[in-house]
Amino acid sequence: MNYNIILAGVGGQGGLSVSVLIARAALVSGFLVKQSEVHGMSQRGGEVVAHLRIADYEIQSPTIPKGAADLILAFEPLEALRYLPWLSASRGVVVSSSTPIRNFSSYPDTAEILAELKNLPNCRILDAETIAKQAGNPRAANVCLLGAASDLLPLKPDSLKKEIEAYFSTKGEAVIQANLNAFDEGRKKYGS
Amino acid sequence: MPDLVLSGDEAIARGAIDSGVSGAFAYPGTPSTEIMESLQAHWDEYKASMPDKERSFLVAQWCSNEKTAYEAALGVSFVGRRAMVSMKHVGLNVAMDPFINSSLVKINGGLVIVVADDPGMHSSQNEQDSRILADFAHIPCFEPSDQQEAYDTVRNAFAYSEIHEIPVLLRITTRLAHARARVKASPGMEPRALKKSDDPKAWTLMPGFARPRWKLLLQKYERFRAEGEELATLELRDKALGVITCGIGLRYYLENEDDWAALHGDKKPSHLHIDRYPLGRDKIRDLSDHVSKVLVIEEGYPFIEREVVGTFAAPLPVLGKLSGDLPLSGELSADSVRLALGLPPMEALPVSSIELPSRPPQFCQGCPHGDSFNALKEALKGEAEFLTTSDIGCYTLAALPPYNAVESCVDMGASIGMARGASCVGQKNAVAVIGDSTFYHSGMTNLLDAIAHRTRLTLLILDNSTTGMTGAQPTISPGSRMKALVQGLGVEAGHVRELEAHRKFHEANVAAIREELAYEGVSVIILKRECLEYLKKARQQ
Numbered sequence: 001m002n003y004n005i006i007l008a009g010v011g012g013q014g015g016l017s018v019s020v021l022i023a024r025a026a027l028v029s030g031f032l033v034k035q036s037e038v039h040g041m042s043q044r045g046g047e048v049v050a051h052l053r054i055a056d057y058e059i060q061s062p063t064i065p066k067g068a069a070d071l072i073l074a075f076e077p078l079e080a081l082r083y084l085p086w087l088s089a090s091r092g093v094v095v096s097s098s099t100p101i102r103n104f105s106s107y108p109d110t111a112e113i114l115a116e117l118k119n120l121p122n123c124r125i126l127d128a129e130t131i132a133k134q135a136g137n138p139r140a141a142n143v144c145l146l147g148a149a150s151d152l153l154p155l156k157p158d159s160l161k162k163e164i165e166a167y168f169s170t171k172g173e174a175v176i177q178a179n180l181n182a183f184d185e186g187r188k189k190y191g192s
Numbered sequence: 193m194p195d196l197v198l199s200g201d202e203a204i205a206r207g208a209i210d211s212g213v214s215g216a217f218a219y220p221g222t223p224s225t226e227i228m229e230s231l232q233a234h235w236d237e238y239k240a241s242m243p244d245k246e247r248s249f250l251v252a253q254w255c256s257n258e259k260t261a262y263e264a265a266l267g268v269s270f271v272g273r274r275a276m277v278s279m280k281h282v283g284l285n286v287a288m289d290p291f292i293n294s295s296l297v298k299i300n301g302g303l304v305i306v307v308a309d310d311p312g313m314h315s316s317q318n319e320q321d322s323r324i325l326a327d328f329a330h331i332p333c334f335e336p337s338d339q340q341e342a343y344d345t346v347r348n349a350f351a352y353s354e355i356h357e358i359p360v361l362l363r364i365t366t367r368l369a370h371a372r373a374r375v376k377a378s379p380g381m382e383p384r385a386l387k388k389s390d391d392p393k394a395w396t397l398m399p400g401f402a403r404p405r406w407k408l409l410l411q412k413y414e415r416f417r418a419e420g421e422e423l424a425t426l427e428l429r430d431k432a433l434g435v436i437t438c439g440i441g442l443r444y445y446l447e448n449e450d451d452w453a454a455l456h457g458d459k460k461p462s463h464l465h466i467d468r469y470p471l472g473r474d475k476i477r478d479l480s481d482h483v484s485k486v487l488v489i490e491e492g493y494p495f496i497e498r499e500v501v502g503t504f505a506a507p508l509p510v511l512g513k514l515s516g517d518l519p520l521s522g523e524l525s526a527d528s529v530r531l532a533l534g535l536p537p538m539e540a541l542p543v544s545s546i547e548l549p550s551r552p553p554q555f556c557q558g559c560p561h562g563d564s565f566n567a568l569k570e571a572l573k574g575e576a577e578f579l580t581t582s583d584i585g586c587y588t589l590a591a592l593p594p595y596n597a598v599e600s601c602v603d604m605g606a607s608i609g610m611a612r613g614a615s616c617v618g619q620k621n622a623v624a625v626i627g628d629s630t631f632y633h634s635g636m637t638n639l640l641d642a643i644a645h646r647t648r649l650t651l652l653i654l655d656n657s658t659t660g661m662t663g664a665q666p667t668i669s670p671g672s673r674m675k676a677l678v679q680g681l682g683v684e685a686g687h688v689r690e691l692e693a694h695r696k697f698h699e700a701n702v703a704a705i706r707e708e709l710a711y712e713g714v715s716v717i718i719l720k721r722e723c724l725e726y727l728k729k730a731r732q733q
Contacts, residue, residue: 010551023197023372027197027374032373032374033197033372033373033374034371034372034373035371035372035373036367036370036371036372037370037371038223038314038315038366038370046550046551046552046553046554047550047551059373060443060444060446060447060526061443061444061447061525061526062338062367062368062371062373062440062443063367063371063525063526064526065447065525065526065527065530065538066527066537066538066540067537067538067539067540068538078548081544081546081548082544082548084540084541084542084543084544085540085541085543086540087540087541088538088539088540089539089540089541090539092541103551103554104549104551104552104554106549107549108546108547108548108549112546113546116544116545116546120541121541
């Protein structure tokens with residue numbers, strides 16, 4: 001078994017946190033993981049991408065080869081499109097937020113981007129921000145998207161929820177609950 | 193011992209602690225920063241595991257620059273304890289003087305230099321390959337291929353350093369530094385006792401003492417070559433292709449090995465993996481005698497490939513970066529290696545039909561630098577001639593729209609030297625823009641030159657109390673001492689201005705910059721306000 005995830009977004013969206021959450025749940029579930037990210041200059045309002053590889057054997061390349069990703073988990077729709085060359089033509093799924101982050105002038109037309117996503121063979125687009133807001137905290141949009149992708153992962157939802165609780169344990173009960181709610185709402189939308 | 197999940201940087205930090213390191217020194221630089229961050233995060237725990245009398249003699253410190261860090265590490269080695277110094281690839285340029293010369297001294301306590309190269313220039317100004325510098329210095333270089341090897345290699349490097357009385361360079365690259373994987377730790381070693389070198393002549397590089405040390409090093413270097421060769425792993429298998437890998441190139445090759453075998457009657461290519469330099473040659477010859485074609489997979493420059501190909505026509509084809517089968521610039525990937533192995537690409541979805549512009553990095557919302565550059569731009573408005581040199585840090589982003597406010601970024605501290613040189617030969621309104629951390633690193637000596645020669649220039653020090661670009665590490669000196677420091681170097685008190693970098697003081701700041709532009713000498717404007725990342729980090733602690 002191997003499962004490859006590209007997590008794509010913009011600095012500050014919590015993409016790397018979700019990568020850590022999934023990696024921890026995978027380890028607890030007995031898998032090996034390799035996780036790759038780049039820090040530094042690109043993080044200043046730029047694009048952030050993490051590669052997460054889960055397998056039941058030793059993983060070699062720290063990054064996912066093109067055409068080998070099972071899932072693109074995108075916290076921003078343009079960033080979802082950017083990594084399509086990594087997605088497997090036969091089994092790849094995109095789970096993306098519908099909310100653009102237009103922090104530069106040449107950002108393309110949003111409707112065009114969403115239409116392009118909808119044309120993909122397997123794509124789930126959701127307004128994660130609004131769902132997270134209703135669940136108690138708009139910052140939990142990242143975890144809402146994780147919920148919407150959770151049935152695709154080779155992990156039990158409960159193992160992810162345990163890691164959500166642990167990850168936010170220092171942030172207080174309200175933050176934990178909002179994230180758990182956001183996860184469940186995302187899951188209701190697509191996951192179960 | 194439980195398994196750990198560590199990045200390459202964290203694995204190296206853990207490896208140093210488990211090797212009984214006494215002194216660790218560094219200057220921040222992507223992708224090496226997290227080595228010192230991780231050391232410091234675990235340092236109290238490390239100290240607590242030691243007897244009382246040891247505790248106050250264990251240090252993990254940020255330093256002014258890579259050269260001072262290196263020299264502190266040399267001192268630790270002289271008195272018999274283990275030292276590690278870590279830096280990014282261009283940091284080794286700064287530390288080049290102690291680095292090259294330390295190959296001649298008689299290392300006492302083990303000395304390991306960790307250098308993180310950045311192929312692909314994720315966060316650097318070049319792609320230089322530290323293996324070449326190790327060869328230049330005649331210092332052995334060890335190159336791990338994953339996080340577990342990074343951990344183990346630190347321990348091996350300390351042992352090697354002590355046995356051969358030589359520093360060891362441990363070379364990693366960005367993907368290894370920043371990727372995480374499982375690491376099994378080994379039982380920790382004790383720190384070494386304080387015991388000064390009994391051979392000070394071997395540390396005193398006067399010509400008479402240095403000549404025999406150099407002869408000895410030349411002999412030792414051949415021994416390093418022979419020993420490294422023994423550890424290289426050679427598997428003679430299929431004759432159609434021989435693959436030479438080193439470092440992370442091994443992982444990209446192994447990612448594709450089964451697919452190659454599937455297309456070649458279940459036979460795997462012959463394979464030589466090299467993890468130490470100087471490069472041994474016998475196994476390369478054994479491999480080339482066995483196969484009809486060789487592919488070299490190495491991250492960075494075509495260092496091995498060049499040695500393999502040489503000048504005369506090779507007896508067999510050698511594929512790699514020089515042949516164009518792998519890209520000469522940028523980092524390797526499983527994809528580029530797949531193509532070089534002659535495998536078809538995996539089936540991916542077509543590229544999006546919409547043009548996807550890349551998202552340019554930019555200042556954080558409310559960053560003090562933005563306010564500083566707005567003031568500078570307005571102060572220069574209407575000036576027919578000006579030059580704005582800049583330096584290494586977040587503020588280099590002012591070279592991009594919407595600011596377009598600076599015209600250079602070359603190396604640490606160059607802003608001041610370049611503005612000074614330009615001013616000397618007639619450039620009007622020469623302005624240098626540098627951050628506080630970069631100023632402490634390599635700016636002060638340039639300022640001293642300007643003062644000595646009374647060069648007309650305006651220096652803007654953007655003092656945000658931190659080393660921002662690398663994630664807000666503490667600076668070597670507090671901002672409260674900046675003004676006194678600049679005056680102490682000799683800038684006239686009336687021309688050292690301290691301003692708050694905030695838009696609410698925009699008019700006053702513009703006026704102050706204009707006044708100093710008109711001054712026919714050295715003036716320094718310190719624009720102060722704390723970095724937002726730094727404040728966020730401080731709040732979390």
